[in-house]
Amino acid sequence: MKIFTALQIREADAYTIKHTPISSLALMEKAALACTDWLAEQHFTKYPFAVFCGMGNNGGDGLAITRMLRNMGCDAHAYIIPHSQQASEDHQANYKSLQRYYPESLHTLQTFPQLAKDTVIIDAILGTGLNRPAEGLIADTISRINSCYEQHTIIAIDIPSGLLTDTSSVNQPSVQAHHTLSFELPKLAFLLPENAVRIGEVHILPIGLHPDYIARTPAKFNITDGAMMRDLYKPRKPFSHKGTFGHVLLIAGSYGKMGAAILSAKSCLQAGVGLLTCHIPKCGYDIMQISVPAAMCITDEQFDHSSSFPSEEEAKKYKTIGIGPGLGTAAGSIWALDKLLDHYRQPMVIDADALNLLSTNPKTFAKVPENSILTPHPKEFERLFGKTDNDIARLELLSQKAVERRLCILLKGRYTAMASPDGELYFNATGNPGMATGGSGDVLTGIITSLVAQGYSSRDAMLLGVYIHGLAGDFAAAALSQEAMTAEDIPAYLGRTFLTLHKNQ
Numbered sequence: 001m002k003i004f005t006a007l008q009i010r011e012a013d014a015y016t017i018k019h020t021p022i023s024s025l026a027l028m029e030k031a032a033l034a035c036t037d038w039l040a041e042q043h044f045t046k047y048p049f050a051v052f053c054g055m056g057n058n059g060g061d062g063l064a065i066t067r068m069l070r071n072m073g074c075d076a077h078a079y080i081i082p083h084s085q086q087a088s089e090d091h092q093a094n095y096k097s098l099q100r101y102y103p104e105s106l107h108t109l110q111t112f113p114q115l116a117k118d119t120v121i122i123d124a125i126l127g128t129g130l131n132r133p134a135e136g137l138i139a140d141t142i143s144r145i146n147s148c149y150e151q152h153t154i155i156a157i158d159i160p161s162g163l164l165t166d167t168s169s170v171n172q173p174s175v176q177a178h179h180t181l182s183f184e185l186p187k188l189a190f191l192l193p194e195n196a197v198r199i200g201e202v203h204i205l206p207i208g209l210h211p212d213y214i215a216r217t218p219a220k221f222n223i224t225d226g227a228m229m230r231d232l233y234k235p236r237k238p239f240s241h242k243g244t245f246g247h248v249l250l251i252a253g254s255y256g257k258m259g260a261a262i263l264s265a266k267s268c269l270q271a272g273v274g275l276l277t278c279h280i281p282k283c284g285y286d287i288m289q290i291s292v293p294a295a296m297c298i299t300d301e302q303f304d305h306s307s308s309f310p311s312e313e314e315a316k317k318y319k320t321i322g323i324g325p326g327l328g329t330a331a332g333s334i335w336a337l338d339k340l341l342d343h344y345r346q347p348m349v350i351d352a353d354a355l356n357l358l359s360t361n362p363k364t365f366a367k368v369p370e371n372s373i374l375t376p377h378p379k380e381f382e383r384l385f386g387k388t389d390n391d392i393a394r395l396e397l398l399s400q401k402a403v404e405r406r407l408c409i410l411l412k413g414r415y416t417a418m419a420s421p422d423g424e425l426y427f428n429a430t431g432n433p434g435m436a437t438g439g440s441g442d443v444l445t446g447i448i449t450s451l452v453a454q455g456y457s458s459r460d461a462m463l464l465g466v467y468i469h470g471l472a473g474d475f476a477a478a479a480l481s482q483e484a485m486t487a488e489d490i491p492a493y494l495g496r497t498f499l500t501l502h503k504n505q
């Protein structure tokens with residue numbers, strides 16, 4: 001799914017108006033109807049409404065919504081904020097309609113109104129046309145709306161007013177909404193963790209924008225989806241054997257952190273690898289052999305951490321190496337990793353403590369093979385590449401580092417961002433807060449390493465691995481609840497997840 005900029009959204013609107021019998025005003029009517037239908041479905045229409053309207057088309061939506069709510073018998077009032085000399089054409093048309101049918105519902109905002117108990121606040125002040133920070137009466141109204149957050153439900157139309165669509169809004173005033181009703185496609189602003197408290201729950205409502213414009217307009221950012229993943233997925237051929245699906249070496253675990261190695265190993269197997277060998281410290285031998293009998297084990301000479309990885313000759317038998325979960329950051333491990341990288345040139349998967357080791361040893365980092373996949377969470381990302389002022393700057397840094405170092409790098413989170421060496425940037429939408437539990441990341445490392453071994457390109461293994469990891473987490477949450485599920489439940493639901501990838505699903 002594509003993420004369009006504010007400019008592209010405007011072009012999509014214009015293209016739809018030009019190439020279909022629908023007028024600009026009719027498109028606004030559709031948008032307003034989609035919002036009122038949603039309000040009715042969610043049973044908000046039993047409450048009074050205060051609709052705050054700007055003077056552009058977002059305000060036009062607000063006026064149309066007020067009229068439609070009135071048509072449904074609701075007690076709705078529109079408060080227009082006079083921030084401009086002239087309202088947009090469609091705003092003027094909707095103003096006239098409301099004035100004609102429900103003149104008592106129209107107000108020009110002078111002072112913030114007294115709101116009756118349970119009044120639902122609709123924010124239709126500014127939409128994608130925001131071109132400077134909100135100030136004056138608009139900023140005051142935003143701040144008054146936000147002061148109602150605990151007592152009233154706040155619903156933003158298209159985007160919370162004050163929030164920029166395509167760039168960071170840190171330190172800018174904006175409405176803080178419980179729900180955002182947006183049209184047709186998600187916006188970049190909705191995917192940024194820094195905006196989480198402002199956008200609330202986002203609901204994307206279709207309004208029939210022209211599919212041709214959407215199909216042929218390239219987007220800088222995309223969200224992966226089921227259709228794309230079904231195209232990437234490689235079904236197994238009947239005469240394949242375990243050698244077909246690669247041999248993984250998983251270097252993981254240390255004293256007290258063998259669980260990370262177990263989670264990663266189980267996930268690697270359940271994601272379909274042909275053979276799995278785990279390199280673990282001596283303390284982990286019984287634990288691994290008992291917990292994951294399908295995995296072979298090589299024990300390090302050290303008892304509590306690993307300090308000697310395979311030689312060039314030994315490493316040849318592995319299709320790829322996954323390294324990091326529970327590894328620890330002992331000096332011996334960095335020394336061993338450095339030695340390994342002197343000869344191992346295949347793309348590998350690097351996570352957790354292995355990333356921490358790289359972040360303190362730039363010379364070792366420089367030896368990481370091209371097309372390797374790095375899987376940092378935000379803190380690990382910061383250790384590797386430094387701090388940024390905001391989420392947009394961090395996305396740019398992510399993309400820049402992936403291109404510069406010829407690596408696939410994924411930045412974990414609600415919408416994991418995935419950058420490949422050719423500059424592509426994708427977001428993943430599967431997954432849920434039930435996965436915010438220790439070990440979920442170790443599961444991801446196992447899955448992605450498994451996919452690389454099975455012959456997926458690094459980019460495809462990253463996109464598909466993150467997608468199925470999240471979807472398995474969604475199945476686990478649906479069956480067990482977000483609270484009760486643990487990281488172990490994610491590989492347990494990989495089976496159901498793979499079934500959704502078959503072409504006939």
Ligand SMILES: NC(=O)C1=CN([C@@H]2O[C@H](COP(=O)(O)OP(=O)(O)OC[C@H]3O[C@@H](n4cnc5c(N)ncnc54)[C@H](O)[C@@H]3O)[C@@H](O)[C@H]2O)[C@@H](O)CC1
Nearest residue numbers: 013028031056057058126127128129130131132133134158
């Ligand atoms: N046919 C269409 O184009 C459709 C548009 N839609 C709505 O239209 C919105 C976009 O409409 P517009 O392009 O009119 O944009 P806005 O409604 O966001 O308003 C833009 C106007 O506000 C002014 N402005 C921008 N930032 C300001 C600030 N900080 N302080 C004061 N004034 C400011 C601009 O100069 C401009 O006059 C969308 O977000 C969506 O809600 C929907 O009705 C769907 C169809």
Ligand SMILES: Nc1ncnc2c1ncn2[C@@H]1O[C@H](COP(=O)(O)OP(=O)(O)O)[C@@H](O)[C@H]1O
Nearest residue numbers: 377413414431432433435436438439440441442
């Ligand atoms: N709220 C959430 N929504 C979606 N996915 C989440 C959420 N919280 C965590 N996750 C996913 O769970 C994983 C957690 O990884 P990580 O932080 O490395 O955990 P750990 O180090 O405990 O294994 C990531 O893949 C992340 O995307």
Ligand SMILES: [K+]
Nearest residue numbers: 123126159161
């Ligand atoms: K708005």
